[in-house]
Amino acid sequence: MTREPIRHAHDSADANTASDDSDSSHLHAEGGRHKLSSSVSSLASSLHQHVQEHVHHHHHRQHSASSHSSRHKKNTHKKHKSYISAAAARHLALAILIGYLQDFWTWLSNFSIMPSAETPPVSATERSSLLSRIHSHHSSPQTNPPNPKTRSVVWSALTTFTVAALIVLLFFRDSLPDMWKLSPLLGGNPKDPMLAALGILDKAPVIDGHIDLPIVVRYAYANNVSATDMNSMPMHVDIPRLREGKVGGFFWSVYVNCAKPEDEGEDFLKATWRVRDTLEQIDVSKLLIDKYSDVGEFDSPYVSRKLSRSRQTFQLALGSQDIKSAIFNGKIASLLGVEGGHQLGNSIAVLRQYHALGVRYVTLTHTCHNAFADSCGYEPGKEPLHGGLSSLGMALIDEMNRLGVLVDLSHTSDATATQALLHSKAPVIWSHSSARAVHDVPRNVPDSVLRLVGTGEGQKDGVVMVNFAPQFVAPEGEADVKAVADHVVHIANITGKKHVGLGSDYDGISSTPSGLEDVSKYPALVAELYRRGWNKYELAGLTGGNLLRVFEEVEEVSRKLKAEGMLPIFDLYDKRPDLPVKL
Numbered sequence: 332m333t334r335e336p337i338r339h340a341h342d343s344a345d346a347n348t349a350s351d352d353s354d355s356s357h358l359h360a361e362g363g364r365h366k367l368s369s370s371v372s373s374l375a376s377s378l379h380q381h382v383q384e385h386v387h388h389h390h391h392r393q394h395s396a397s398s399h400s401s402r403h404k405k406n407t408h409k410k411h412k413s414y415i416s417a418a419a420a421r422h423l424a425l426a427i428l429i430g431y432l433q434d435f436w437t438w439l440s441n442f443s444i445m446p447s448a449e450t451p452p453v454s455a456t457e458r459s460s461l462l463s464r465i466h467s468h469h470s471s472p473q474t475n476p477p478n479p480k481t482r483s484v485v486w487s488a489l490t491t492f493t494v495a496a497l498i499v500l501l502f503f504r505d506s507l508p509d510m511w512k513l514s515p516l517l518g519g520n521p522k523d524p525m526l527a528a529l530g531i532l533d534k535a536p537v538i539d540g541h542i543d544l545p546i547v548v549r550y551a552y553a554n555n556v557s558a559t560d561m562n563s564m565p566m567h568v569d570i571p572r573l574r575e576g577k578v579g580g581f582f583w584s585v586y587v588n589c590a591k592p593e594d595e596g597e598d599f600l601k602a603t604w605r606v607r608d609t610l611e612q613i614d615v616s617k618l619l620i621d622k623y624s625d626v627g628e629f630d631s632p633y634v635s636r637k638l639s640r641s642r643q644t645f646q647l648a649l650g651s652q653d654i655k656s657a658i659f660n661g662k663i664a665s666l667l668g669v670e671g672g673h674q675l676g677n678s679i680a681v682l683r684q685y686h687a688l689g690v691r692y693v694t695l696t697h698t699c700h701n702a703f704a705d706s707c708g709y710e711p712g713k714e715p716l717h718g719g720l721s722s723l724g725m726a727l728i729d730e731m732n733r734l735g736v737l738v739d740l741s742h743t744s745d746a747t748a749t750q751a752l753l754h755s756k757a758p759v760i761w762s763h764s765s766a767r768a769v770h771d772v773p774r775n776v777p778d779s780v781l782r783l784v785g786t787g788e789g790q791k792d793g794v795v796m797v798n799f800a801p802q803f804v805a806p807e808g809e810a811d812v813k814a815v816a817d818h819v820v821h822i823a824n825i826t827g828k829k830h831v832g833l834g835s836d837y838d839g840i841s842s843t844p845s846g847l848e849d850v851s852k853y854p855a856l857v858a859e860l861y862r863r864g865w866n867k868y869e870l871a872g873l874t875g876g877n878l879l880r881v882f883e884e885v886e887e888v889s890r891k892l893k894a895e896g897m898l899p900i901f902d903l904y905d906k907r908p909d910l911p912v913k914l
Contacts, residue, residue: 528857536579538875540796541763543839580664585612589699671697692737719746735889763834796834812846
């Protein structure tokens, strides 16, 4: 919207009697404004040229990568486009600021800065009358000539201040105080890593791939939600520490342990109550989310006035858009994940019902083999059962792809992970796994599997979310923030930084790395990686952006499969004795 300057009417007689000295001084002030306008125009031109150079540079880089696959070119184009937008946004903002300053100065130039010595004082009655005439669009018959000398001084000061400020912003931004650099307009890099980490997490909060909070409630409170106070919990997770750690979302693991081999039988056919227990864990998770959500006081039996500060904490999330909505509204997005195919009761139909209840990932195995796939176990040397995926396991992945359920490869054997990467039509995740090359234990992902993760030919998109469990991070007594960062860096070096995330396993581990004692400590890890040269965009991907990208792609695959007419999978476990019934 443009602003029309308010002009004072001058009598023709007053105009004819203006002094030559006043004209001369007025021309001097106009000259000052002309110089300022020239300076502003020059700076605007420089900004435009700088943005054009960014665009030309990245267009050249995109052209030089034309030998890559079409999908890789698409992803590269998106990355370059987002980089150009981020790099040019600050310069565009400054250019807009200059435009507003020009508008302001043009508007100001039509007013007197200060009455001249000859101007008689204006009474309250006259001022009221003048304002009345302005609002009714009548011209004032009085004259109020500007003071040329005062205006000249003001314009000179404004010119000096504006040019100096723009020079600092454009060429000396890194020398500004750290707190200034957190401003979106300036976009500098703070020197203090912790301050930088907190600033990044304010805009890109943590989305943790695996937290075992529900099992703590099961063991400590017998799943009694009324007796559970999420403002003070006994292990690693509660509401105050989630807020302190800048958490924007996490998967609530609805885990129950593997049955004893003698209880379930050689072919997993004996009832062990795993499905019942899983339903109980889904129930307790959703009730806790509801208890501390933004439902009204009369909509939930658990909400009371005492919980008014914390009751707007969680928001159940069933998809990527729900995660974004929760974070935008200052909530903690709460998703459900089943940690092991042993919790499915050998049935793909059970998967569908879990999905209907809100489950959005299933880990193919835990520490035990099941009817679908082989586990890596806990100790080295676990004998394989299927040699990776069974035929029922491949059908399970097909149905997960159709439903939009994330395929989680943590706990799986190397053969299972490799086959799942090759078979799945959608990207995959490791909800809580680290790098075997950094610490050699079966639970960590080997480089041979990591090399299959990506967007190139023969690769599958995915994200490996690093586990904080000390026994998976480093030799005994050596697990700390730096050791966890080593895993993040190694995975990123193999797969690229777009394929690594965070899956702490908090509340599911008996001890923690030094410096990462609970959910309040995520900023320490972000700060450590900032020290190692990771920029804010890469760190925003690590804290949650990479997981969101993968989740969105999984949802897109689901939409396409359903649009193509893919029907539900009805494959049965071939060792099941009750179905089909022989008539």
